[in-house]
Amino acid sequence: MKTLKVGMLGAGTVGSQIARLLLDNKADLASRAGAELELVKVAVKNIKTKRNSIASTLLTDDATSVVNDPDIDLIIEVMGGISPAKELILAALKNGKSVVTANKALLAKDGATLYEAAAKANVDLYYEAAVAGAIPILRPLRESLVGDHVIRIMGIVNGTTNYILTKMDEEGTAFKDALKQAQDLGFAEADPTADVEGIDAADKAAILAGLAFHSRVTDKDVYREGISKITAADVKVAKAMEMVIKLLAITELTDAGEISVRVHPALISRNHPLAAVRESFNAVFVEAKSAGQMMFYGRGAGGEPTASAVLGDLVAVARHRVSGGVGPKESDYASLSIAAIGATKTRYLIRLNVADKPGVLESVAHVFAAHSVSIQTVRQSGAGDKAELIVMTHHSSESALSATVKDLSKLSAVSDVASVLRVEGAI
């Protein structure tokens, strides 16, 4: 049996699991790939650090030597970051090596350059692990649904924020307490910005949007709001309305045939399949014209789940080396443009602190009507100083809604616009 030599860039949480599994599952992987997969070189920052699953003789701190090694057939990139990961991957591709990467940030920023280099060298670029960890979602999009038309994707693609929102929903915890708890348990990093502000989810949204709509979509195209402004009061109102707040990565086709791509917290009905996705689990809900509604659920992060996705890709690219062919190339023929956030249409839930006196509802309703924002339901809770109006709208554009909120805040009867939240999912 042929042997394919594998070089790896990075040996952190994911890389060390990959190295271990390559050894533990050697015989199975060989049977499935049609070739032995031998890890021969691993680039790390510090070769002195002891790594249980990797023989020290494989370690090097010269990453360039890995991607330029003529004996190496396949490269796994799990170092993360933009540079030098990008230069190293491009060098590997140029040298005729197929590359498997989990680098969502790089793919979201400049996937096109990587794809072009892969196509030029006629080698593979696979990256299932970049979105939703162990959940097979990119291969289904790239291959299974390629005979269909995706209409919309809504994903819970960040485990940290889903953990925080689950605690807030189930235990009534305030955001900062839930964040602290997530940090203590290792679900959130010391600097939680990338997770909490939706930066990580936005990278994944860009990748999903590009694949779904056969167009180039980058991280800069993604409208983004995080969850740090979600309050216990928002969560309580959601519960009372049999809804739950989730941080969603959404991409959909607008009526004008443009791509809307955005990450923000949103209310969804407790009956929606995404509502049941708890703690650090991820799920991607896909609507396609012929296939209808689908959901893909599983572990979105963690060393071993992510390693599973990387190894699935590694077997695929190895099989291509053995029996010929390459996987799907970039599919950007549709070249759709990105919709402005103002043109995005969704429903909204607006909470207003109001004076509890006759005529308030009339003046509030007048502002909505003036901006052609149609109201679905209104309910008042509390009385006197604590009177609150909760308004749910029908579908409306972001720009009309913003203008409405601006005018509402000027009303003398409205003391405060307490919150504005989007409502997603079927009515």
Added chain:
Amino acid sequence: MKTLKVGMLGAGTVGSQIARLLLDNKADLASRAGAELELVKVAVKNIKTKRNSIASTLLTDDATSVVNDPDIDLIIEVMGGISPAKELILAALKNGKSVVTANKALLAKDGATLYEAAAKANVDLYYEAAVAGAIPILRPLRESLVGDHVIRIMGIVNGTTNYILTKMDEEGTAFKDALKQAQDLGFAEADPTADVEGIDAADKAAILAGLAFHSRVTDKDVYREGISKITAADVKVAKAMEMVIKLLAITELTDAGEISVRVHPALISRNHPLAAVRESFNAVFVEAKSAGQMMFYGRGAGGEPTASAVLGDLVAVARHRVSGGVGPKESDYASLSIAAIGATKTRYLIRLNVADKPGVLESVAHVFAAHSVSIQTVRQSGAGDKAELIVMTHHSSESALSATVKDLSKLSAVSDVASVLRVEGAI
């Protein structure tokens, strides 16, 4: 751009949707496949029947002429049944045509022969539509999870029975009324045997088991029980215990490293992701060693969803024609044996009609202990003539449980073993 000629066998519900979508999405499919896909011949039983989506000039009642046509590159088989579908597919493969089929019965009975013919001719055999309709599940198993070890699959893979069980659960309907309702709505056929007795689900279980465990598994290997004996009383007890009854296709590795593959109704917790799969939806729950728990959810049947899966495969095999390579071949290297049903371990819920007098529980508990079946919980409901004992066991082998039930029915204190149901999913 190159044109690939497509022949289709069958033009029923699925076939007519495929024909329509091939025309409607011509430009998109060409961009994605790298070649125009032109439907040139469709074999049907009666060429006189009018078909809206298919020009009558394409129709032929000579299926052999389609698979032997040297101009045809790709064959879609959606006629169903074992013969002549098998002979036609084998002829097509032998003639160097790649084949996309939705024929679960044939794949479950003799997939190995088809795979061998495809390998010999170095062409593709794809069949995503054969299990769970539009839900991408076979490609994830064949490709995404190929670097991992599947431990267990539990699937709701038959929409008819799931619709019936949903009605029984949500409306307290009796089995035969729910079946009648499903028939009236077109979810069940006039002769519902294949669905209701688990024959359809067993074919899918065999296919899933073979892919998951890299072994040959046929329909004959699958232990099978249908849902026709499930009563409204069973459903009521399930509800009281916060569980729901689903018809599950299960395949898992036993402690002895054999494949357990079975279809039967089972109780699962209402917290299990499969519990929320309602009406005619399908879902496949997969547990893998590294990836952990995953679920794939969507439409399991219907003309257009199934056509989506067929067209995804068609684009894949077309792409291989254009840019070289073939997809994964049969992976049966593990050659695991099939576990006897008696060796399968699961939990059980047993309902006994008993005399309401002292000592009953003791004599019942004695029978369980004598067969080393460990009891998790017992509860009594009713009193006098209507006293009922509900016993939940810990994991036990089917053979020990059967022996226990046999002895229980001999007890003077037990007037009747009302039902024995398996309990699946994590404890």
